[in-house]
Amino acid sequence: MNKLIEMSEIRKTYTGKRYVLDGVDFSLEKGEIAAITGESGSGKSTFLNIVGLLDSFTEGTYLFDGAPVYKNRLNSYYKQRAADIGFVFQAYCLIESISVQENILMPFMYNDKPVNKSLYAQMDELLNELNITALKDKKVALLSGGEKQRTAICRAMIKKPKLIIADEPTGNLDEKNAELVISAFKKISDLGTSVIVVTHNLHLSFGAEKVYALEKGSFRLC
Ligand SMILES: Nc1ncnc2c1ncn2[C@@H]1O[C@H](COP(=O)(O)OP(=O)(O)OP(=O)(O)O)[C@@H](O)[C@H]1O
Ligand SMILES: [Mg+2]
Structure with a gap:
C-alpha cells in the first residue's frame, strides 16, 4: 500500500449552485511531494481542507491511507487529523501569547506522546534547520510574518505526520528562507511523509514530483 491519498471525481459546492471543485482526481504516494498552483x-x-479532513466534500470518493473517508463523518477524524496530518495555513494559526517552543510542542498535548529529551532534540534540530533557534523562547506575537511561518512549519513537521499540507508556506519568506523551507520539506519527504503544497511561485515548486494547476474545478498536470 504505497498510496497515501486517492481521490476520484471529488466535487464540492458551498452554495448548492456553483461547484468550486468539479471532478478532481488526485493521488499521492507515500513520501511524494505535490505542488498545486491556480488563480x-x-x-x-x-x-x-478536504484532503486534510477539515471540510467535507459533496460527491466523489476519497481514500486516506487505504481507508475510505466518509463525507458526513468528519467529526470522527479528529484523532487521525492530530496524529497523521500537519497543517501550515495561510494565516499561521499559532497562539500569539505563548512562545515559539510552546507552540511547536502544542500538538503533543493532544495525543499521548511524551514530551521527552528526544522530542526536545528533534525540536532543536528543526529550529536550526529553519534558522529560528534564537527565537525559541520569544512570544509569537513579537515575530515577523516569515518567522511565524517557519514556526508553523516546525510545528507541522515535529510530529512526523503521514501528510503535511501547506498553503503558501513561502508567501512571507525571502529567497534564502524559502530555500530552507523547501529543503526541510524534501528531507521529511525522504523519511516517508507526503507533502502537498500550494504555491504561486512556480520556480519554487519544492522539488515536487508533480505540479498541478487547479482550473475550472479540476486539476491539470503541468
Ligand atoms: N466557507 C465558504 N462558503 C462559501 N464560499 C466559499 C467558502 N470558502 C470558499 N468559498 C468560495 O470558494 C471559492 C474557492 O475559494 P478558495 O479559498 O478555495 O480559493 P483559493 O484558490 O484558495 O484562493 P486564494 O489563492 O485567494 O487563497 C471562492 O470563490 C470562494 O469565495
Ligand atoms: Mg487559499
Missing part, C-alpha cells in the same frame, strides 16, 4: 479563488484552500 486566487480557484479552490486551492478548499481542496486542502
Whole structure:
C-alpha cells in the first residue's frame, strides 16, 4: 500500500449552485511531494481542507491511507487529523501569547506522546534547520510574518505526520528562507511523509514530483 491519498471525481459546492471543485482526481504516494498552483479563488484552500479532513466534500470518493473517508463523518477524524496530518495555513494559526517552543510542542498535548529529551532534540534540530533557534523562547506575537511561518512549519513537521499540507508556506519568506523551507520539506519527504503544497511561485515548486494547476474545478498536470 504505497498510496497515501486517492481521490476520484471529488466535487464540492458551498452554495448548492456553483461547484468550486468539479471532478478532481488526485493521488499521492507515500513520501511524494505535490505542488498545486491556480488563480486566487480557484479552490486551492478548499481542496486542502478536504484532503486534510477539515471540510467535507459533496460527491466523489476519497481514500486516506487505504481507508475510505466518509463525507458526513468528519467529526470522527479528529484523532487521525492530530496524529497523521500537519497543517501550515495561510494565516499561521499559532497562539500569539505563548512562545515559539510552546507552540511547536502544542500538538503533543493532544495525543499521548511524551514530551521527552528526544522530542526536545528533534525540536532543536528543526529550529536550526529553519534558522529560528534564537527565537525559541520569544512570544509569537513579537515575530515577523516569515518567522511565524517557519514556526508553523516546525510545528507541522515535529510530529512526523503521514501528510503535511501547506498553503503558501513561502508567501512571507525571502529567497534564502524559502530555500530552507523547501529543503526541510524534501528531507521529511525522504523519511516517508507526503507533502502537498500550494504555491504561486512556480520556480519554487519544492522539488515536487508533480505540479498541478487547479482550473475550472479540476486539476491539470503541468
Ligand atoms: N466557507 C465558504 N462558503 C462559501 N464560499 C466559499 C467558502 N470558502 C470558499 N468559498 C468560495 O470558494 C471559492 C474557492 O475559494 P478558495 O479559498 O478555495 O480559493 P483559493 O484558490 O484558495 O484562493 P486564494 O489563492 O485567494 O487563497 C471562492 O470563490 C470562494 O469565495
Ligand atoms: Mg487559499
